[in-house]
Amino acid sequence: MSAIAERLDIVRERVAESAARAGRTPQSCRLVAVSKGHPNEAIVEAWHAGQRLFGESYVQEFATRRDLNLDDVAWHFIGRIQRNKVRDLVDAVDLMHAVDRPELVAEIGKRAGTRDGANAGAPVRVLLQVNVAGEDSKAGVAPDLAGALLRDALATPGVLPVGLMTVAPLVDDPELVRPVFRALRDLQQRLRDELARDTPGAAAVFTELSMGMSDDLAVAVAEGSTLVRVGTAIFGARSYDRP
Numbered sequence: 001m002s003a004i005a006e007r008l009d010i011v012r013e014r015v016a017e018s019a020a021r022a023g024r025t026p027q028s029c030r031l032v033a034v035s036k037g038h039p040n041e042a043i044v045e046a047w048h049a050g051q052r053l054f055g056e057s058y059v060q061e062f063a064t065r066r067d068l069n070l071d072d073v074a075w076h077f078i079g080r081i082q083r084n085k086v087r088d089l090v091d092a093v094d095l096m097h098a099v100d101r102p103e104l105v106a107e108i109g110k111r112a113g114t115r116d117g118a119n120a121g122a123p124v125r126v127l128l129q130v131n132v133a134g135e136d137s138k139a140g141v142a143p144d145l146a147g148a149l150l151r152d153a154l155a156t157p158g159v160l161p162v163g164l165m166t167v168a169p170l171v172d173d174p175e176l177v178r179p180v181f182r183a184l185r186d187l188q189q190r191l192r193d194e195l196a197r198d199t200p201g202a203a204a205v206f207t208e209l210s211m212g213m214s215d216d217l218a219v220a221v222a223e224g225s226t227l228v229r230v231g232t233a234i235f236g237a238r239s240y241d242r243p
Helices: 003-021 040-048 059-066 083-088 102-112 143-154 174-198 200-205 217-222
Strands: 030-034 053-056 074-077 095-099 124-129 159-165 208-210 227-230
Touching: 003 030, 003 040, 003 217, 040 059, 053 059, 059 074, 059 083, 083 102, 095 102, 095 159, 102 124, 102 143, 102 159, 124 143, 143 159, 143 174, 159 174, 159 200, 174 200, 174 208, 174 217, 208 227, 217 227
Parallel strands: 030 053, 030 227, 053 074, 074 095, 095 124, 124 159, 159 208
Antiparallel strands: none
């Protein structure tokens, strides 16, 4: 067994154990293998080990991943999205994690009509990024503005908001970020309650919570994460800098 396969097994076990302790099924939280900064060979290795969901952050680097032609792979774009790069992503990714401003929502809606192949006519699935901790270094809308951004996304043809995401502060003790994850879960529930009153169909799909990384995934899963973004614990330290 390769080193990446061994580390994948360990991470999957961590997710499963954390879910079980929280009274959840392992399938209720999916593992996004964050492959940014690692060679294509590492992705292929993870694919051979059964990983099918990968997260990328840089459009230029992601373009090389698509040439791998791996079967049954879903790509999530988890990095900050520039408006002029949306056209390169709408027909290539299954989910955009970091939608954080009305201008970006409008651009995604504009480009959604260019989707072709199996995606033709389908809306672009997005997560709204919320800066729960209020860190200046982090992107994301303030929690009290998330509702307005959600309404904006719902009103934009071609855009389908399916949940929220956040990036927690880097801390030594994962328990210190539990309030961040809990606040995002509570915010999602409040927004879902509002949608259930006004737009039940939208509430039914607004189910995703992207939160938790290598060091704090156990706490994130306990607080309701449905997508954990794990890079270092699977691939090791990044192999090269941003292209």
